Amino acid sequence: MGRRHGPLPTTEELRIWRDFIETTERLRSHLASRLQSDSALSPGDYAVLLALHEAEGHRLRSSELAAAIGWERSRLSHHLGRMERRGLIRRVECATDNRGAEAVLTDDGAQAFRRATLPHLGAVREMFVDTLTPEQLAAAGEIAQALRVRLDAASGPS
Amino acid sequence: MGRRHGPLPTTEELRIWRDFIETTERLRSHLASRLQSDSALSPGDYAVLLALHEAEGHRLRSSELAAAIGWERSRLSHHLGRMERRGLIRRVECATDNRGAEAVLTDDGAQAFRRATLPHLGAVREMFVDTLTPEQLAAAGEIAQALRVRLDAASGPS
Numbered sequence: 001m002g003r004r005h006g007p008l009p010t011t012e013e014l015r016i017w018r019d020f021i022e023t024t025e026r027l028r029s030h031l032a033s034r035l036q037s038d039s040a041l042s043p044g045d046y047a048v049l050l051a052l053h054e055a056e057g058h059r060l061r062s063s064e065l066a067a068a069i070g071w072e073r074s075r076l077s078h079h080l081g082r083m084e085r086r087g088l089i090r091r092v093e094c095a096t097d098n099r100g101a102e103a104v105l106t107d108d109g110a111q112a113f114r115r116a117t118l119p120h121l122g123a124v125r126e127m128f129v130d131t132l133t134p135e136q137l138a139a140a141g142e143i144a145q146a147l148r149v150r151l152d153a154a155s156g157p158s
Numbered sequence: 159m160g161r162r163h164g165p166l167p168t169t170e171e172l173r174i175w176r177d178f179i180e181t182t183e184r185l186r187s188h189l190a191s192r193l194q195s196d197s198a199l200s201p202g203d204y205a206v207l208l209a210l211h212e213a214e215g216h217r218l219r220s221s222e223l224a225a226a227i228g229w230e231r232s233r234l235s236h237h238l239g240r241m242e243r244r245g246l247i248r249r250v251e252c253a254t255d256n257r258g259a260e261a262v263l264t265d266d267g268a269q270a271f272r273r274a275t276l277p278h279l280g281a282v283r284e285m286f287v288d289t290l291t292p293e294q295l296a297a298a299g300e301i302a303q304a305l306r307v308r309l310d311a312a313s314g315p316s
Binding site: 139 | 279294297303
């Protein structure tokens with residue numbers, strides 16, 4: 001309402017946009033299917049296991065975990081409940097602290113993460129890294145960086 | 159199971175991968191939020207309206223529409239049911255033809271599409287086209303092309 005619009009993208013710019021956004025969505029979906037069939041994990045499961053694996057003591061506050069994987073707290077909370085029932089993580093309440101429960105990687109979770117990582121990273125190499133030339137890979141990094149700076153500016157300080 | 163894995167991606171390759179896939183997901187989500195708040199349409203609604211708008215006679219078979227927007231038939235069928243109840247499209251059964259019903263853009267759907275397009279394309283320009291240098295935009299097109307060829311090869315002939 002009242003937002004002004006500059007000139008619209010050209011046909012060629014829109015073609016690139018559609019190609020880019022549709023293909024990255026296909027790639028994400030392809031890798032999610034392979035992760036599920038290879039390792040019975042969703043991309044969300046893997047992101048949580050990865051963040052806990054990389055954290056000191058294999059544990060993180062819910063707030064830290066949410067920031068690490070870029071999810072809303074409420075979505076993460078439901079997801080962690082399901083992962084806890086599958087034995088992949090434990091949640092430890094901390095009554096003296098208002099930053100939320102800690103999520104802790106279990107032995108089963110660590111094993112699931114280790115087993116999933118080799119085929120998952122192999123798929124990333126096959127479908128992304130080895131598909132691009134070194135110049136294209138570097139450009140993909142620069143494009144991601146430019147887009148992220150713009151998104152950060154649009155969402156304001158957080 | 160038995161699939162062989164080559165060398166794993168390097169730390170730098172994985173950093174680019176994570177940046178790339180996370181940032182494109184943030185971009186998709188950002189544009190979806192703006193489309194919803196500007197025009198009360200989901201990205202799926204917009205994709206259907208766009209495909210019908212571009213089609214001859216503003217109508218497509220379900221099978222053609224599914225191919226145009228890259229969805230499974232069952233997902234599309236549920237989605238079209240919701241769009242029909244909102245008056246954005248009509249579905250016309252065709253008893254002599256087994257390619258499924260035709261979806262037809264209604265006047266309300268055409269109006270919703272026209273109203274949504276200016277702010278949506280403005281957002282694409284702002285967040286994607288104008289965010290990248292001309293060289294980065296061209297590289298984004300080449301990257302999408304390379305990834306699509308690889309995905310087509312992985313999913314086999316279809």
